[in-house]
Amino acid sequence: MIVGILIAIIYTLGSVVDLYMQTQMYSTYPNGIDLTSSWFFGLDILDWRLMVVLPMWLLVILISIIAIWIGYSMLTTPAPVPLEELEEELAAEEESE
Numbered sequence: 001m002i003v004g005i006l007i008a009i010i011y012t013l014g015s016v017v018d019l020y021m022q023t024q025m026y027s028t029y030p031n032g033i034d035l036t037s038s039w040f041f042g043l044d045i046l047d048w049r050l051m052v053v054l055p056m057w058l059l060v061i062l063i064s065i066i067a068i069w070i071g072y073s074m075l076t077t078p079a080p081v082p083l084e085e086l087e088e089e090l091a092a093e094e095e096s097e
Helices: 001-025 050-077 083-096
Strands: none
Touching: 001 050
16 A cells, blocks of 8 residues: 555656656747746647656556555455354354254
8 A cells, every 4th residue: 555655656756747847947938938838737738748648647646546445455354254263153053053
């Protein structure tokens, strides 16, 4: 569960946030005019890097959510009853009948 959370956080910081910072810090616009600032948080929505990073990010986040769900269910599910105790209970029920 913790590994899934860490993967989601690290991958988000390394892909989507990094792409956003790169496009904001190192972008040069002709004549100093920013034509994309009012669109998608200043990102060019037709940039090929965005088309590659976002689907991969969604896939990693989906896998991380599944891993977190499996980890949570394993953490909260009680341990099964040992087989020997179950056999003893069944034998006790048969004797009482």
